[in-house]
Amino acid sequence: MSQKRPGAASSLPPRPPAPPDTSSIHPTPERDPTPPRKRRRVDHMPFLASSDPIRFPIQPLSRFQGASASIKRPREIAYFSYDENHEYREDDSGISYYCPPQIGANLCDGFDTFRHYEDKEDPHLNSLLRTLVSQEKRTGERVQADFVTWRGMMTKIMTAPFDMFAAFDMFATLHDGTIYIEEDFETRAAERAAESAANSRGPPRPPNRHQPDHKMMTYWGYKFETLSMLPDTPENTSQDFIANRPKAPVSNHAQHCSIVRTAFGSSSLILGGEVDGLSDPKPSNPDLPIPWVELKTAEELPLRPQHRDILKYERKLLKFWAQSFLLGVPKVIVGFRSKQGVLRSIDVYETGKIPGMVRRGTACWDGNVCINFAAGFLQFLKDTVKGEGVYKITLRKKGGVVEVCKVQEKGTGDILCSEFLEWRGKGNGTGDDGEVGVDDTQRENEGEGKVVDDGIRVTQHQAVLS
Numbered sequence: 001m002s003q004k005r006p007g008a009a010s011s012l013p014p015r016p017p018a019p020p021d022t023s024s025i026h027p028t029p030e031r032d033p034t035p036p037r038k039r040r041r042v043d044h045m046p047f048l049a050s051s052d053p054i055r056f057p058i059q060p061l062s063r064f065q066g067a068s069a070s071i072k073r074p075r076e077i078a079y080f081s082y083d084e085n086h087e088y089r090e091d092d093s094g095i096s097y098y099c100p101p102q103i104g105a106n107l108c109d110g111f112d113t114f115r116h117y118e119d120k121e122d123p124h125l126n127s128l129l130r131t132l133v134s135q136e137k138r139t140g141e142r143v144q145a146d147f148v149t150w151r152g153m154m155t156k157i158m159t160a161p162f163d164m165f166a167a168f169d170m171f172a173t174l175h176d177g178t179i180y181i182e183e184d185f186e187t188r189a190a191e192r193a194a195e196s197a198a199n200s201r202g203p204p205r206p207p208n209r210h211q212p213d214h215k216m217m218t219y220w221g222y223k224f225e226t227l228s229m230l231p232d233t234p235e236n237t238s239q240d241f242i243a244n245r246p247k248a249p250v251s252n253h254a255q256h257c258s259i260v261r262t263a264f265g266s267s268s269l270i271l272g273g274e275v276d277g278l279s280d281p282k283p284s285n286p287d288l289p290i291p292w293v294e295l296k297t298a299e300e301l302p303l304r305p306q307h308r309d310i311l312k313y314e315r316k317l318l319k320f321w322a323q324s325f326l327l328g329v330p331k332v333i334v335g336f337r338s339k340q341g342v343l344r345s346i347d348v349y350e351t352g353k354i355p356g357m358v359r360r361g362t363a364c365w366d367g368n369v370c371i372n373f374a375a376g377f378l379q380f381l382k383d384t385v386k387g388e389g390v391y392k393i394t395l396r397k398k399g400g401v402v403e404v405c406k407v408q409e410k411g412t413g414d415i416l417c418s419e420f421l422e423w424r425g426k427g428n429g430t431g432d433d434g435e436v437g438v439d440d441t442q443r444e445n446e447g448e449g450k451v452v453d454d455g456i457r458v459t460q461h462q463a464v465l466s
């Protein structure tokens with residue numbers, strides 16, 4: 001399937017020696033020693049408390065190198081779909097199947113008829129919690145973990161050590177031994193609106209064929225998905241349907257979301273996130289990995305890529321890897337496009353091999369550091385988000401430090417929907433089921449440098465997830 005491999009990564013300069021490991025992996029949560037800055041108002045969290053932020057510094061990264069946290073291969077525990085109207089459905093109707101796209105297709109085609117779904121209202125964790133309630137009703141067992149959140153929140157956390165422009169605002173609340181984390185939707189929406197205004201500021205410009213606009217570039221990703229996916233397996237699809245995909249309307253309303261159980265160090269997590277599709281039918285044995293594929297687009301590399309071209313691409317690979325790694329998506333399929341959006345080639349990567357590719361290339365990020373950082377940060381959250389109320393988690397661009405402060409003294413804000421609170425409030429699944437948050441598989445797997453599951457290995461001096 002692979003038609004092109006971008007850049008001769010192995011010819012790039014070797015990685016510089018790592019700085020000596022001088023500090024422990026989990027910094028003690030510290031009260032901010034500097035005078036408190038004026039905090040931004042949080043309008044939708046009305047009972048603003050006066051807590052000073054508790055800080056988790058990102059640097060020095062050397063404390064996340066070396067000894068590594070154990071990780072657990074994500075296992076699907078539940079799923080749901082959104083239909084063509086973006087209505088929630090508790091089924092697998094949103095699953096798509098991969099079938100290689102036609103090279104040479106123009107990703108701009110059909111832009112005018114794009115049905116673009118964007119959340120107008122805060123989705124909170126509602127669909128994820130709704131599915132967990134159904135799961136608990138069905139199995140009669142409580143879904144227990146230290147954390148419940150969307151995969152996107154964990155991607156932001158995991159990639160923060162190697163992205164100085166990373167910024168996020170999240171809310172967290174502790175309920176019955178589990179910390180629930182959601183995006184601060186209003187802050188994110190305001191940022192998007194500001195970006196969009198900045199993009200369209202100034203007098204209207206004539207279309208520039210050398211610089212497609214932001215909306216068009218966003219469209220390319222969805223168009224690539226439409227060109228590459230089918231509603232059924234290729235075997236069950238007519239050749240006509242496959243050949244007509246370049247003319248098919250593009251919509252991002254329908255989705256399929258997988259909910260997995262995973263673990264980082266001593267923290268267990270339930271993560272929900274969108275999966276683009278399957279390369280083969282789902283195995284009936286739930287212990288086998290699911291052959292999901294993640295589709296991505298990237299600008300093709302020049303014939304003779306310079307160091308900066310490879311660096312730009314490998315930085316993108318960090319996002320591709322983290323996003324897929326978190327849900328256990330084993331393959332990332334990249335569609336390389338020209339500057340104007342013509343699909344030139346595709347390449348298929350095994351997710352587990354991406355960190356090794358980068359290590360042999362520019363070494364601009366290290367998968368082990370990402371995992372250890374995430375494990376350390378989750379432990380910090382467990383030590384910090386302890387009482388009642390709502391906490392805000394913030395990382396500012398180039399800030400270098402994640403801050404957590406309480407913004408509401410009581411309750412769970414809007415993070416937990418009434419359906420979920422009512423279900424759990426009736427005592428469902430809240431019985432005394434022993435230790436909170438660490439399940440048996442994870443306990444077996446704890447330990448440095450241990451193969452934790454199905455060949456995912458993190459060793460002391462090895463960044464590769466083999």
Ligand code: A3P
Nearest residue numbers: 217218219220221222224274276295296297298
């Ligand atoms: P690309 O990732 O190929 O650019 P995802 O890959 O996460 O499933 O997202 C599918 C597509 O949605 C992306 O394709 C991109 O077109 C669009 N998209 C996702 N997140 C975006 C963001 N933060 N800003 C702009 N476009 C985004």
Ligand code: MG
Nearest residue numbers: 276294295296
């Ligand atoms: Mg994708």
